[in-house]
Amino acid sequence: MTLSIEKCPKCNGQGKIRYRFWMSEIIVYNLILLKAKYPLHELDWSMYVISIKCPLCDGDGIFDWVKKAMKNNIDKNQRKISGNMDIYWQKAVNTWPLSNNTHTWFLCSDSNLYKNPINVINCSQKRYRGVKLNKNVLTMGVRQLEELHNKIINYYKSMNDMQNNLITRKIVIKELQLLELNDYLPDKFCYPNKDDYISYY
Numbered sequence: 078m079t080l081s082i083e084k085c086p087k088c089n090g091q092g093k094i095r096y097r098f099w100m101s102e103i104i105v106y107n108l109i110l111l112k113a114k115y116p117l118h119e120l121d122w123s124m125y126v127i128s129i130k131c132p133l134c135d136g137d138g139i140f141d142w143v144k145k146a147m148k149n150n151i152d153k154n155q156r157k158i159s160g161n162m163d164i165y166w167q168k169a170v171n172t173w174p175l176s177n178n179t180h181t182w183f184l185c186s187d188s189n190l191y192k193n194p195i196n197v198i199n200c201s202q203k204r205y206r207g208v209k210l211n212k213n214v215l216t217m218g219v220r221q222l223e224e225l226h227n228k229i230i231n232y233y234k235s236m237n238d239m240q241n242n243l244i245t246r247k248i249v250i251k252e253l254q255l256l257e258l259n260d261y262l263p264d265k266f267c268y269p270n271k272d273d274y275i276s277y278y
């Protein structure tokens with residue numbers, strides 16, 4: 078008898094589900110530093126990675142007959158999320174205990190993307206926190222960039238004052254509009270599902 082051992086379809090055999098996203102206020106800050114001729118290695122890291130142990134294969138990347146029998150309740154497909162991550166962060170990431178062995182996030186060096194800053198703008202548009210940047214920011218002067226940076230920081234401050242479970246798309250948009258960030262409104266939001274909460278494991 079041969080046992081069928083398959084690569085896990087949910088994490089594609091990686092054992093982990095990972096999402097990269099970019100911090101819009103750090104990008105804007107780095108653009109200011111670039112104008113002041115800072116070298117790439119002195120820029121702040123603006124990329125975060127969320128890493129979740131795959132709930133279908135339990136992290137070994139293998140989908141065997143035992144798991145096939147036991148994991149009926151878990152969605153087998155890879156989930157694609159894109160857009161603004163602030164609701165995801167407030168509702169899910171904020172509930173993760175710092176020491177747990179399934180859900181984590183970390184900063185990653187992305188200095189090389191700034192060799193040609195349009196690259197970091199393009200990446201950030203896929204998943205980001207704060208505002209959805211566009212290539213117009215690359216033509217801004219330092220004062221405009223500073224103003225934009227301050228507005229994003231103020232946006233975070235008001236988000237932090239909000240109860241995590243109350244945050245909605247409507248509230249985020251309204252807050253950004255109040256801060257005159259209309260040119261950078263998110264067109265999509267990422268929402269957590271049960272895989273993104275530790276209580277589920």
Ligand SMILES: [Zn+2]
Nearest residue numbers: 085088131134
């Ligand atoms: Zn898996």
